[in-house]
Amino acid sequence: MHGMFAEWGMGFDRFAVIDARTPSDKGREMLREADCIFLMGGNPTAQMHYIRKRALVDTLCSFGGVLLGVSAGSINMARCALDVWESPEPYEGLGLTGITIKSHVNEGEEALLEKLRVISAAEKLPICAMADESAIFLTREGADWLGRIRYIEGGEVMPLTQELLMQMSKA
Numbered sequence: 001m002h003g004m005f006a007e008w009g010m011g012f013d014r015f016a017v018i019d020a021r022t023p024s025d026k027g028r029e030m031l032r033e034a035d036c037i038f039l040m041g042g043n044p045t046a047q048m049h050y051i052r053k054r055a056l057v058d059t060l061c062s063f064g065g066v067l068l069g070v071s072a073g074s075i076n077m078a079r080c081a082l083d084v085w086e087s088p089e090p091y092e093g094l095g096l097t098g099i100t101i102k103s104h105v106n107e108g109e110e111a112l113l114e115k116l117r118v119i120s121a122a123e124k125l126p127i128c129a130m131a132d133e134s135a136i137f138l139t140r141e142g143a144d145w146l147g148r149i150r151y152i153e154g155g156e157v158m159p160l161t162q163e164l165l166m167q168m169s170k171a
Contacts, residue, residue, distance in 0.1 A: 012036040012066070031059045036066040039073025041103075044083040047072045048093065060094055067096070071103045074136075080125055084112070088119050097138060099168045105129035105150070113150075113157060121155040126168060128152075128160060136165070143169040 016034040031037060037060065039047070051057060060067070069077045078100045081093030090100065105112055113129065120127050128136065134147025149160040 027054050027056055028059050031056065031063065034063075034065060036068065037063060039067070039069045039076060041071030041073060043086075044072040044075040044081060045086045045091065048076050048081065048091065051076070051094070057094060061096065069101075074101045074103060074130075077101075080123075082119065082125070082127065084115055084119065088115070088122070090119075090123055090125060097169060099136060099138075099165075100125055100127050101130060101136070102127055103130050104132055106131050113152075116152050117155045117157060120152045124154070126151065126153040126164075128168070129157070138169055142166070 012035040014034050015036040015038065016030040017038045017040055039060075051060065067077070069075070072083075075081050075083065076093045077096045078093040079095045079098055080090040080100050082090045082100055082102060084102060102112075102116055105116070116127050116129055119125065129150040129152055130136070131148040134145065134149050136145045136149070137143065143162075143165045145160060145165060150157050151160045151164050152158075
């Protein structure tokens with residue numbers, strides 16, 4: 001990921017990757033010294049367990065640099081995180097945004113969309129179903145996205161709009 005950003009002229013001098021490979025004794029030190037933190041993919045609930053077990057929640061939530069979530073990392077950035085493969089019930093994420101994400105929802109995955117519709121309606125939880133190679137960008141100035149992202153609320157599936165994204169990002 002760092003290489004991709006550097007290719008586009010957005011390299012970071014000091015960055016940290018947070019995943020199960022991060023040594024527990026170096027974790028907080030790495031985070032404090034970083035300009036950018038990558039919360040990588042994998043199993044979302046296992047990643048959140050790792051972050052809590054290593055007492056990294058406060059450090060991540062108070063981080064002043066660029067925080068990038070990839071797949072499981074983006075899921076766990078939300079106030080209400082969701083790992084549909086583990087449980088239909090949301091769990092407490094980092095609380096950095098009101099946007100609940102389900103990554104890797106590509107064309108033809110009707111069974112997964114149906115599962116998300118049911119969860120959204122039952123939990124009264126809006127969900128952004130993101131296709132591969134899509135992204136949501138939140139800054140102090142606003143919010144934007146690229147790629148195919150569907151918004152699911154109360155059992156309805158619709159394309160994401162700027163208005164819906166702004167509502168969620170402020171929640």
